Amino acid sequence: MADDDRRQKCRRTGCGVYFSDDDEDSECRFHPGVPFFHDAYKGWTCCQQKSTDFTTFLNFKPCKTGNHSTEAPPEVPSIAPPKSETAPEKSTEEETEEEDESEEWTAVTVKEASSVAKAATTATAQKTHIQCKRCRKRKEATDETTECRFHSGHTIFHETLKYWTCCANKKFTEFADFEAFKGCQTAEEHDFSVAPKAVREDWFQTSSHVHLVLYGLRGARAAATRMQCKGGREVSARFADCEGNALWTREWTLWAGVRAGQSEVVLEATKAELRLKKAKEGQHWASFS
Numbered sequence: 001m002a003d004d005d006r007r008q009k010c011r012r013t014g015c016g017v018y019f020s021d022d023d024e025d026s027e028c029r030f031h032p033g034v035p036f037f038h039d040a041y042k043g044w045t046c047c048q049q050k051s052t053d054f055t056t057f058l059n060f061k062p063c064k065t066g067n068h069s070t071e072a073p074p075e076v077p078s079i080a081p082p083k084s085e086t087a088p089e090k091s092t093e094e095e096t097e098e099e100d101e102s103e104e105w106t107a108v109t110v111k112e113a114s115s116v117a118k119a120a121t122t123a124t125a126q127k128t129h130i131q132c133k134r135c136r137k138r139k140e141a142t143d144e145t146t147e148c149r150f151h152s153g154h155t156i157f158h159e160t161l162k163y164w165t166c167c168a169n170k171k172f173t174e175f176a177d178f179e180a181f182k183g184c185q186t187a188e189e190h191d192f193s194v195a196p197k198a199v200r201e202d203w204f205q206t207s208s209h210v211h212l213v214l215y216g217l218r219g220a221r222a223a224a225t226r227m228q229c230k231g232g233r234e235v236s237a238r239f240a241d242c243e244g245n246a247l248w249t250r251e252w253t254l255w256a257g258v259r260a261g262q263s264e265v266v267l268e269a270t271k272a273e274l275r276l277k278k279a280k281e282g283q284h285w286a287s288f289s
Contacts, residue, residue: 014062106260149183232257
């Protein structure tokens with residue numbers, strides 16, 4: 001019991017071992033420096049170890065050995081990482097871009113790969129086979145003067161009878177007669193719109209850029225697609241085909257700031273990719289938005 005009373009706790013940073021003056025073999029391993037937290041990184045000023053994971057940071061092995069001490073380490077104000085780890089100083093112009101808080105929408109450059117034009121040729125040929133959603137006429141068989149006559153109801157097939165709910169007083173037994181029955185309503189234009197397919201978003205990052213890939217986005221052309229950024233974090237995109245028809249629209253509030261002037265959108269045949277320049281190079285993003 002007397003031996004336990006003589007044992008003291010080492011107060012060097014990273015050690016914390018209980019020792020007594022008789023413990024000749026007890027080695028003290030500690031960090032002589034102080035911890036720093038810069039962007040997403042955590043580390044020690046006395047060694048080169050750093051990590052974005054807090055648990056990994058806590059488990060870093062101390063970098064120096066010596067004698068145990070009961071003296072508390074001096075209080076040190078929070079500091080930046082050592083010079084070797086500190087990003088180079090930025091010019092005033094760069095700092096202005098980094099702190100882009102402008103409320104004006106800034107256009108982002110939109111480009112397209114060569115594969116887009118080839119895919120557009122195929123898509124144009126396929127469009128002639130599209131049917132009007134109301135009257136079922138093919139697009140290739142219509143023109144601007146062709147009237148769209150359609151049934152506003154839905155079909156009923158009961159026993160041997162076939163009819164439309166909007167024209168229930170007219171029933172048919174022959175399918176050919178039922179198909180030839182003219183619609184009861186008209187519209188000024190045909191509806192050849194195509195239901196948009198689901199777009200899957202996937203993102204990744206490098207030290208300088210954040211990339212968002214939009215899989216399944218087909219038919220978008222650079223001349224009609226628009227993307228804008230406001231305040232470095234608000235992003236709005238409208239993807240459209242060569243006729244200006246909207247294919248997909250989306251808005252994001254980004255996890256951190258970007259530089260619109262150094263970002264771009266690249267359109268491909270089956271996808272689109274947003275390549276956004278980070279306002280703070282080297283910053284680790286926890287999520288895209």
